Amino acid sequence: MKFNTIYTLCLAAFAMTACSEDIDLGGVGTENIEFPQGGVVYVTDAQGKRNFSTVEFRDHITSELNIHTQTPRATATAVKFQYDENVLTEYNRKNNTQYKALPANLVQFANDGVVTLEAGKTLAIAEYTLTSDGSLDQTETYVLPVRASVSSGDAQLGSVDATRLIYVRDLSGIPDCTKYVPGPDGELVPGVTVFSCMEVNDTNPLNNLSFTLGNEGVNKGKCLYDALIIFSANVNFNKETGRVYVFCNENVQALLDYRDKYLKPLQDRGIKIILGLLGNHDGSGLCNLSDATARDFAQECKALADAYGLDGFFFDDEYSDYGQYNLHLYYPGFVPVSNDATSRLVYEIKKANPDRITVAYAYGGTWSLKEVDGVQAGEYCDYALHDYGGSSDLTSQYPGMPKSNQGMHSQEFNQGRFASEYGLNDMVQKGYGSHMIFAMDPYRSNVSRQLDAMDRCARCFYGDKIVFDGIKYPKDWK
Template identity: 45%
Template sequence: MKYLNLFKLQYMVILILGCLFISSCTEEDMTVGTVDEKIYEFHDELLGYLTDDQGKQLSSDVEFRLSGDLSLYLNLTKKTTSDCTVSVVYDENVLEEYNARNSSSYELLPRSQVILPEEAVLEVKAGEKKSSPFQISFVSNGELSVDNKYVVPLKINVTSGNLNLVQEENTWLIFVTDKTGMPDCNKASGFKIFSCMEVNDTNPLNNLSFTLKNSKKLLIDALIMFSGNMMYNRETGQVTMKYNGNVQALLDKYDHYLKPLQDRGMKVLMGIMPDHDGSGLCNLAPETCRDFALEIKAMCDAYNLDGIFLDEEYADYSIYDLYLTVPGFVRPAASACSRLAYEVHKLQPEKDIMIYAYSTIYSLPAIYVDGRTVQSGEYVTYAVRDYGIAGDMSYSFPGLPKSNMGLYSQEYTGKFIASKANLQWMVDGGYKTHMIFAMDPYRLNFEYQQLPSMQDIAKVFFDDELVYDGVKYPKDWE
């Protein structure tokens, strides 16, 4: 029996038995250390699948300066009595087929910049379930655009052993960004600071005023524009993006307000949240998720955004109950947001997807797509908790590495300011993502709350001293 048909049969059996636990299955991250093999245990055949050194499947995302590398592993669903090997080949056709299938236009990383081992095979020895690392290296030629993603397309073929590859596992895409010629915000400790900014009141350029004394790096790694909105158009039946006058003004003047941040290595993410019209991140049917993901891709492409920040507030589901009367909507559940994030990642695997772990999307369950279980770690890049809340997020976002979990988020209007002890707790626990909200040098508490807080961040997270240049950028748009 073919592998795909087996999955369909499994799915039918699950439906017949009424096992609705699928919507609350554990999730698996793009950076999972292990893969949930339960989805393969239904088969007697020996199956193989690849993971990278972060546990991701099907694709990887790599940024490097001058040179970089990535390790791949061959995994088996059970131990075998004989050696199993697969070959790895750079194959341009893999990218051509991907671009055609997804209406994308990614370019190849030239073969001359990709270094494969002389013996390009992954081997699992008899009695084992995982191969040794297979290292792929990349080198810069100094000519690639720092604004583009390039792709290393790999074809995987079984060369020995009674082994079948899991569906779609016969290709691998490595999305590569050559940052050699671009400034960056990356600090040695690995901490990432996200500035979620209320752009109705505050100029994003204020994020450029804070650097670290020793490293000379910007304190802030990414701006989150708070916020764009999703809107249900009752005339067309479509869910689209909309922006208030302040957000639209910044987008329209991207070169003035946003590009200077990216030129310094800072990422720019768009917040997406409901707007009191009954549509939300958690009530879109799969087909609506796919359509809205296309809308999000169009937004990111048009405004050169680096990702999105999903915030499930203000949907007013119970007032409208759209799923009762409108095709394309479902009863509100976190699994719908899982599907939306999955569809966004499928179209833009190189973009960051950050989840505000609050309300209905306090956690994201696994979903069943195209014959396999897809866990949240395959499409979520970061997840951050609400203000002042700590605690490991592995149960809510299984597979998400601690480094990408954001704890003790701070609210700079004064509602919650993290203490040094809070920040040190994150350091000791290996949590390396942190969000501040509503930083504004024109607010009255800037000198006695916001600035000291950022000084604490600089000291505890980076063992450095904050330098504030005193430059304040006013809101100067209409």
């Protein structure tokens, strides 16, 4: 089935709503905000985020909400969390969205949702459990709407923490790409996340299905790759209409139009589909859009993701001829190139797609991102992937991003830039949990070296081995 009609309808809906009020996230802020001393407690999720909380689960999962205070309290404070569908109803009304509430019977708060921050402590943990009953659509995102209130004690709850939306997907029945390794206490924990950034002008993405892990155990048969980055759609500017838009060349568009053939089989195995966004030599790009243009562009990205079932976006600041065109001097909607503009665009795309993944290529204008509207970079940007061979810590460039989401020692298979066993082991030992491989293609002449490189990944990341099933998928679209 072709999806051009769906996308056109989505864009029409986008055009009608693009000038509406900004999306209200129902609580904006980060741990970097200066809270009044002595009387305020605030809430984060298990990843330390105050915004953009997402949970994916199969069968059931126990997660947590954390209560924090800047300084220890002299007296205990109890906070109660409860399911409140009115929180989502109000959000949908304000933002013209149609998210569905996670059914209340699928969530259970421990201790009836009450957690106590004891005197002298700065942290308390409230657990909740989600349990599948088989009724949820695996392709749809639901929202767990939560209201929080202080039930005892004299502390105050930050106003932005009184409500939160947790975006939930029930993936029961869909294979899981997550590979598990023994944690410090012997328990199984998620291992390294591997991104396949694929040049799709000449490579079929179905090739990502051909490489799995082979040892007996929990990871046997799981795909090596956790996510496909389609490289790449483009940021383009139409001088006649004055609009910045997403351009897909004939190869990218073919994969989207025929997603059931080229993309859905990957998602059915648990692989995420992420669309790259890249400059295209016309002066527009990730780093020179005004705030209003960024919001407009973000809504188009949402329409695109909704139409084609995308799981996220990848930001790569290359091939934008900013200096040659200086668009900000001649056209409204542009600003001088700045990291502020780059950060704003990534933030607005995450804001419009809170349930989708955002990934930055730590290169050029996306080498670092700044706080936007009180939200630190590590909250609105989920992953940062180094340029080839890079291995320096990225925390200062993406404040708030955990090491597990920082990608080290990226490889470029077409150019023969392979990571060493020492480098891969070193990143694991230091706690870095993400990795990118660019241009994997079993049709290239160096396929044996590619297989060796993937086997090193399997060995260093998971103590496993790679299995190539021998199936190669040619480029078979026009």
